[in-house]
Amino acid sequence: VSGAKVERLPLSRFTTLGVGGEAEVWTVSDHEQLREAMEASYRILGGGSNLVVADAGLGERVIRLGGEFAETDLEAAPDSTPEHFVSGWVGGGVPLPGLLRKLRGLGLSGLEGTVGVPAQVGGAVWMNAGTRFGEMFDGLFELEIAAPGGVRQLSPSDLPWGYRHSAIPRNHIVTRIRLKLSRSTPETVGAKMEQADLARKGQPKMRTPGCAFKNPGGVSAGKLIDEAGLKGQQIGQAMISPEHANFIVNLGGAAASDVHALLALIRQRVGIQMELEYELWP
Ligand code: FAD
Numbered sequence: 001v002s003g004a005k006v007e008r009l010p011l012s013r014f015t016t017l018g019v020g021g022e023a024e025v026w027t028v029s030d031h032e033q034l035r036e037a038m039e040a041s042y043r044i045l046g047g048g049s050n051l052v053v054a055d056a057g058l059g060e061r062v063i064r065l066g067g068e069f070a071e072t073d074l075e076a077a078p079d080s081t082p083e084h085f086v087s088g089w090v091g092g093g094v095p096l097p098g099l100l101r102k103l104r105g106l107g108l109s110g111l112e113g114t115v116g117v118p119a120q121v122g123g124a125v126w127m128n129a130g131t132r133f134g135e136m137f138d139g140l141f142e143l144e145i146a147a148p149g150g151v152r153q154l155s156p157s158d159l160p161w162g163y164r165h166s167a168i169p170r171n172h173i174v175t176r177i178r179l180k181l182s183r184s185t186p187e188t189v190g191a192k193m194e195q196a197d198l199a200r201k202g203q204p205k206m207r208t209p210g211c212a213f214k215n216p217g218g219v220s221a222g223k224l225i226d227e228a229g230l231k232g233q234q235i236g237q238a239m240i241s242p243e244h245a246n247f248i249v250n251l252g253g254a255a256a257s258d259v260h261a262l263l264a265l266i267r268q269r270v271g272i273q274m275e276l277e278y279e280l281w282p
């Protein structure tokens with residue numbers, strides 16, 4: 001045994017929605033432990049900020065990135081130039097909000113648009129999280145991806161990406177990345193972050209997995225759900241937020257099935273096809 005920490009735990013503890021039954025959680029701290037964890041059917045968990053996990057839990061292993069995958073090297077790498085800063089490796093398990101605070105302090109610009117996204121670096125890269133002010137791939141220089149077939153390093157130009165999407169296959173694990181950012185000042189970076197954060201003023205401060213649906217054709221899904229008259233609709237302890245209709249919130253003790261029922265109601269009542277942004281496990 002290589003020494004990964006294996007525990008049976010409720011996944012509600014690891015999701016921002018606060019919902020989810022038990023699974024075998026493998027916390028890995030290096031590539032050897034990760035290889036072993038990937039030997040049976042698995043899912044990779046990041047910050048749990050885009051997940052609705054079934055109350056019955058999961059039969060598959062759930063892998064969490066710790067140890068060397070939670071380290072941050074923000075020393076300037078030799079690829080850096082007077083204009084551009086290229087970082088050392090930043091682990092896929094690093095919380096994005098803390099990384100952004102460090103970039104602000106160092107006056108490094110490029111990822112300000114992702115401020116307020118409560119993800120881990122790997123999860124944010126996998127789905128190219130962001131806002132209209134910018135997204136994760138804006139600041140990428142290199143990625144390392146692990147899959148059962150092995151580990152490879154690649155450039156973002158090897159992978160098509162777009163709005164809330166990258167071509168990284170499901171269950172290929174973003175183990176670490178290197179950033180390419182512009183040299184600026186803490187004041188300028190801070191001002192850009194504050195501007196992006198202002199757009200979140202109308203979002204609920206409750207337990208939620210973020211926006212339920214991607215915006216169809218650039219129209220706000222929240223606006224469509226609002227116009228369908230669904231704000232404040234409640235099923236069990238889950239509710240469509242009265243503040244922003246694309247957020248389903250947990251009033252305390254919500255079940256995954258309550259959230260599923262609200263998603264079905266939204267689909268039935270909004271006439272336009274909308275793609276789910278969350279992941280439903282399983
Ligand atoms: P998780 O929720 O843990 O997992 C989501 C998916 O990513 C799963 O398929 C998982 O397997 C995969 N994944 C996780 N880690 C890795 C990894 N290391 N390698 C490969 N795949 C991985 N999103 C936005 O884009 N913009 C926003 O403005 C935004 N605002 C939000 C506000 C709130 C309050 C909340 C709760 C969420 C918000 N989100 C937003 C949604 C969420 O933060 C993003 O979808 C984020 O990318 C999820 O990352 P995570 O690490 O939490 O992934």
Ligand code: EPU
Nearest residue numbers: 131132199210211213214215220222223226243244245246
């Ligand atoms: N609106 C309504 N009613 C609502 C919600 C919104 O009328 O219930 C209107 C607003 O008044 C505004 C417009 O719709 O005129 C757009 O709303 P907002 O600025 O909140 O943006 P959004 O498109 O609804 C997007 C992202 C968020 C991101 C914010 C801020 C998607 C699906 N959503 O929301 O991302 O935080 O912009 O940058 O792209 C997420 O992906 O999880 C997420 C939270």
